[in-house]
Amino acid sequence: MLSDSLLAETAALVGDPARAGMLLALMDGRALTAGELARAAGITPQTASGHLAKLAAAGLLATQRQGRHRYHRLASPTVAQMLESIMEAGTGRRADACHTVVTGPRERAMRAARTCWDHLAGELGVALADSLVAHGRLDLSPEGGALTDAGAVFFQDFGLDLDDMARSPSGRAFCRPCLDWSERRLHVGGRLGAALAARCFALGWLRRCDGSRAVSVTEAGRRGFRDAFGIRDV
Amino acid sequence: MLSDSLLAETAALVGDPARAGMLLALMDGRALTAGELARAAGITPQTASGHLAKLAAAGLLATQRQGRHRYHRLASPTVAQMLESIMEAGTGRRADACHTVVTGPRERAMRAARTCWDHLAGELGVALADSLVAHGRLDLSPEGGALTDAGAVFFQDFGLDLDDMARSPSGRAFCRPCLDWSERRLHVGGRLGAALAARCFALGWLRRCDGSRAVSVTEAGRRGFRDAFGIRDV
DNA sequence: CCGATGTTTCGGTCGAGGCCGCAGCGTTCG
DNA sequence: CGAACGCTGCGGCCTCGACCGAAACATCGG
Incomplete structure (x- = not known):
């Protein structure tokens, strides 16, 4: 079923404590780097990077390159x-x-x-x-x-x-x-x-x-x- | 942090495919039995029973006994x-x-x-x-x-x-x-x-x-x- | 009282996925 | 140009939890 897996996949992304912590840190609308989000969630940057890639692939996050930094923010008010x-x-x-x-x-x-x-x-x-x-x-x-x-x-x-x-x-x-x-x-x-x-x-x-x-x-x-x-x- | 784990726990509950399928089956507002929900999600009744207990403990589901049946419905429009x-x-x-x-x-x-x-x-x-x-x-x-x-x-x-x-x-x-x-x-x-x-x-x-x-x-x-x-x- | 049915509990297996160390890539700065 | 820094990809470890079989429990019908 279509909507079935859509619901489960999206919720599962939010359901991980580390990812939830990062999303919550982004709730103020600012754009943060992977390192900052890693510190907020209490994990290493490489782990955070993997999580951020998944969230971005699902369309929950929008990323923006600027110099050697990579800023992540929530994709939409939705x-x-x-x-x-x-x-x-x-x-x-x-x-x-x-x-x-x-x-x-x-x-x-x-x-x-x-x-x-x-x-x-x-x-x-x-x-x-x-x-x-x-x-x-x-x-x-x-x-x-x-x-x-x-x-x-x-x-x-x-x-x-x-x-x-x-x-x-x-x-x-x-x-x-x-x-x-x-x-x-x-x-x-x-x-x-x-x-x-x-x-x-x-x-x-x-x-x-x-x-x-x-x-x-x-x-x-x-x-x-x-x-x-x-x-x-x- | 308080809201952190709250978000993650709730989302994780919805994030499992079997649980998501059951919740989706309950979206029409009816109350269904564990067996019906098990069939809807494609799992055995005993597995469904465990999931339903978790969802009820989290306050997402409300259960109602009636004879030897146990009806489950979404706890609230929220x-x-x-x-x-x-x-x-x-x-x-x-x-x-x-x-x-x-x-x-x-x-x-x-x-x-x-x-x-x-x-x-x-x-x-x-x-x-x-x-x-x-x-x-x-x-x-x-x-x-x-x-x-x-x-x-x-x-x-x-x-x-x-x-x-x-x-x-x-x-x-x-x-x-x-x-x-x-x-x-x-x-x-x-x-x-x-x-x-x-x-x-x-x-x-x-x-x-x-x-x-x-x-x-x-x-x-x-x-x-x-x-x-x-x-x-x- | 006894099967049939719906539901729950328990125990054990197994697969998915989070996590980190390490290494490679691109950017910035001295 | 080289070093420092931020980020990402890969491989392996390990924990957690979903799943089912078997069995116990509760309820209904005969």
Whole structure:
């Protein structure tokens, strides 16, 4: 059967601890080298190289040569969404046992705000999406084109070049609802979500935590999210 | 790391061909016995029993005893969504090679209309969602409560007992947008989607294809979908 | 009470695949 | 031009887990 082996092969690729660790390390959307990924997964570079070749052959990873380095990144937001959905389904039964026991500061920060592929997720990501919908700037409708007129003005004022995004030939959806792993509600993905996150980083509102997908909100960000989006308690 | 092993363990469970086959056989939402699943996966019952125990322990499957039979079903729509998202990501690179070659009538029927866990998917599922949104009966908004007043009247007339659904204590979302594997667009899931699909089966509009998740539209269904939803060419 | 059937447990085999050491290739820099 | 560095391919080791046969257990029908 066709879909049978497709499902098994893809899942088996993610099912190896070393490969899972590397994929997870790539969830923040950056491109990393084989050596860095090897360290992240706790294996030697030659082992990592073999894994990366398999993942790339399956279309889960995209590689890019640059000098003597070879950068690897997730092939598409679809892959990132798959990883989140696996974790979401996996937490089903064991959420109680795991979370209450191991909840450390690292996990707390991840739930508060993190990047999902290239856009914002966590409590902050969901709050942002809620705010945009509540103010009529976004509809988060199925096909993702539902930026309202008021929203277009708003995002332009916020510093996003919507015309440029519209011109870009990318086949990626403009605005895609993305199911939040920890919050289990939707946040804003797609090109709009990516641009929004990038702008927040550029404004100095957010800072990446080292070696993690978690992001921290700066003092300027706290003011900014309050004044521009009406979000408090971030 | 916590999420690391969670991702790997869950994916590894799906990654075995035998287990993947059984999960895929359960995608239509029915509950099957260990023997039936063993036959579906091409393994002996005792091997299947071991696999099912693991899947149940991980919270991916829910089991239910009834006499000397033991029925297994997917634990939640979240699991079904995970499986679809894995197949979606897996098709990424190989879609061209596989689909053009192997596209048979079976695959064609699957794309036209199928069940996804317990609601409708495929071209028909997406067309249904589009129609409902276009007529202002549904918003398919993020949290899923966005049944419009006109929609409530419409669904009541169509034969769904919305009051009963509202009363049921299920923690499941009322109306959840579900990403369609083949169409890559959203269709209607959640309790509303399930009730809608059940009603279509009860009306004799749809019939399950034997041994597959595909469903076929009856002549009555053709008329019904046209008159009630404005869908042609089904 | 006794077979028949569905399901689970146990023990043992075996094959697949992850892992590393080593070696070869390409790139960068002194 | 040679050395250092990053990456990849190959061969061998070894562990893990899927698989089945046999047998025990539970349930239903006669």
